[in-house]
Amino acid sequence: MSVPVLVVGAGAAGARVAIELSEQGVEPLVVGKRDHGDAHTTWAAGGINASLGSLDPDDDWTIHAADTLDEGHYINDPEAVEVTTKHMPDRIRELEEWGMPFDRTEDGRINQRYFGAQSFRRTCFVGDRTGEAMLDTLVAKAQSLEIPYRDNVLVTRLLSDGERVHGAAGYHMESGEFVCFVADHVVLAAGGYSALYHRHSSRDDENNGDGPALALQAGASLLDVEFVQFHPTGMVGDRYGEEWDGRLVTEAVRGEGGRLFNADGERFMERYSPDQMELDARDVVARAIAQEVREGRGTENGGVYLDISHRDDEYVRERLPRMYERFAALGVDITEAPMEVAPTAHYSMGGVDIDFHTGETGVEGLHAVGETVAGVHGANRLGGNSLAETVAVGKLVGDHVATQVGDEGPSLPDSVRALAEREFRALADLEASDGDVTPRALLEALGDCLWDHAGILRDEASLREGLAELDEIRERTADLRVDGDRTGRAFEFAVDLSFSLTLAEALLLSALEREESRGAHYRTDFPETDPDWRRNVLVGADDTGLSLWTRGVGDPSEAVQRALDAGYELDYHHLE
Structure with missing residues (x-):
């Protein structure tokens, strides 16, 4: 298929x-x-x-930027932060114009709630199903423009000579047919890599690293891969069942006044953050929960309790309808009883290194956006900023790529065509694998490896053990069993495994390289934040494997620096 621009990924970023x-x-x-x-x-x-x-009304984009940099522990790309925060009011009004049904204040304005580590109420919402409502709005807009779309297609390789991308190769997951896309421009919007961990808030077949791995393979660099956000409140407990283990209990529960208690009934955040309490930064709350469990004050399932039963029943049902319905279906009435929660891998701050005005990756014709990229969030993501980044940067990338499209149409050089043919032969060989080890078993082993050795608490010895375990998992891929079915889940997971192994290695090496604690990266052997480590770790790939180097971080604009110097901070007790 020949197209001027191929967008890989159909979430909010790709749609915008x-x-x-x-x-x-x-x-x-x-x-x-x-x-x-x-x-x-x-x-x-x-x-x-x-x-x-x-x-x-005192809130403005500079304070939003200051909160984002503070939460990111000052290794965010300042331009990325400012581009996102400056454009977001217009993007919200645009979504409103396109029909997104935001919750409203009594006088009809778009309502806003507290989210952790924010100085003001700036999180716009649609109950507790904001992402769903937003994607519905974007898809409806795309359909009104009759934008062509193909679903159930998995891209397995970008067709790149290391300097320029010419398209992509992959397969249709329902028919099994191979597909070759010839394109002058490819935009990667394929998500992140948080699902590499065995406890995570994604579906098992998403956020497994395909976007960053495809870019790395094509010649782009990755940035900040060591930073994975562990959301404090994922579901945990035998009563919920394996299907729900790790699934997110939205921060909106705490934003609406939810309180955390340990197994002894203590509201333990008073020990760790007496001013911001449950609405401190996600890394702070996640480590607090991990510490409570480690010191024997957790539940039998290794969690704590999140309770919003002190709020009015109707208020809870109105503001948190999805959470209310989900737990009711599992036999828990959250207006009367607490939820059992524990940290879960939720978001990858790392990803492709891009120019945030254009989405360019350094490989001609290759652009990236959304959770596939790094830069906005730094060492820890401010809740509510992930959806913001998708539309703020997505519009800019789309606008730039449109100016780069020529009239001649794409072509596929013979050398790159040969690369596509090699990829299809490799996929056919993978399909024929008849060993004894299932791809799912290796993905589960990889998830345990990262959880054990690159989780909330890390140190050099454990990270090196993780790299050794990773080598063992790689060796076992020689004995894969795929059952000869290109349309089956085993084949899909076998493809995912290649992406996931690459990102896991980049993560472990980057975490080993950063000898300090900052944001979501906590090294027990280097527990302090080191000013000399206000640098980004980058990862590249060549025929010899992965290589790492560091780069300094820029400074914010004078306007944002003034907001930082002003020291705005959430007054949690507005919720009391």
């Missing part, structure tokens, strides 16, 4: 890029590996940030 391309007169093709409208965006429940000032 495609909409902008279409409105600029370029017809892209969007491919996704699930049914149309079924993307990980729908799992982002709590809200999307923008400094509208609906409830707190």
Whole structure:
């Protein structure tokens, strides 16, 4: 298939890029590996940030940027932060114009709630199903523009000579047919890699590293891979069942006044953060829960309790409808009883190193956006910023790519065509694998490896053990069993395994390289934040394997620096 622009990934970021391309007169093709409208965006429940000032008129984009840099422990890309925060009010109004049904204040303005570590109420929301409502809105807009889309397509390799991308190779997951996309421009919007961990808030077939791995393989660099956010409140406990283990209990529960208690009935955040309590930064709350469990004050299932039963019953049902319905189906009435929760791998701050005004990766024709990239979030993501980044940067990337599309149409050089043919032969060989080890078993082993050795608490010895375990898992891939079915889950997981192993190695090596504690990266052997480590760790790949280097971080603009110097901070007790 020959197209001017191929967008890989059909969540909010990919959809917003495609909409902008279409409105600029370029017809892209969007491919996704699930049914149309079924993307990980729908799992982002709590809200999307923008400094509208609906409830707190003193808020503005510079304070939003300051909160983001503070939460990111000052290794964010300042330009990325400012581009996102400055554009978000317009993007929210745009979504409103396109029909997104935001919750409203009594006087009709878009309502906003508290989220952890934010100085003001700036998180816009649709109950606790904000991501779903947002993706529905974007898909409806894309359909009104008649943007072409192919679902159930898994891209397995970008067709790149290391300097320029010419398209992508993959297969249709239902028919099994191989597909070759010839394109002058490819935009990667394929998510992150948090699902590499055995406890995570994603579906098992999402966020397994395919976007960053495809970019790395094509010649781009990765950034900040060591930073994986562990959300404090994932579901845990025998009563919920294996299907729900690790699934997110939205931060909106705490934003609406939810309280954390240990097994002894103590509201333990008073020990760790007496001012911000449950609404401190996610890394702070996650480590507090881990410490409570480690010191024997956790539940039998290794968790704690999240309780919102002190709020009015109708208020809870109105503001948290999805959480209320989910737990009711599992036999828990959250208006009367607490939820059992524990930290879960939730979001990858690392990803492809890009220019945030253009999405360019350093490989000509290759762009990236959304959770596939790094830069906005630094060492820890501010809740509500993930959805914000997708539309703020997605529009800019779409606008830039539209200016780069020429009139001649794409072509496929013979050398790159040969690369596509080699990829299809490799996929056919993978399909024929008849060993004794299932891809799912190796993915589970990898998940345990990362949880044990690169989780909330890390040290050099454990990270090196993780790399040794990773080598053993790689050796076992020589004995894969795929059952000869290209349309089956075993084949899909075998493809995922290649991506996941690459990202796991990059993560472990980057975590070993950063000899300090900062944000979501906590080294027990280097427990302090080192000012000399205000640098980013980058990862590249060549024929000899992965290589690492570091780069200094830029400074914010004068306007944002003034907001930082002002020291704005959430007054948690507004909720009491």
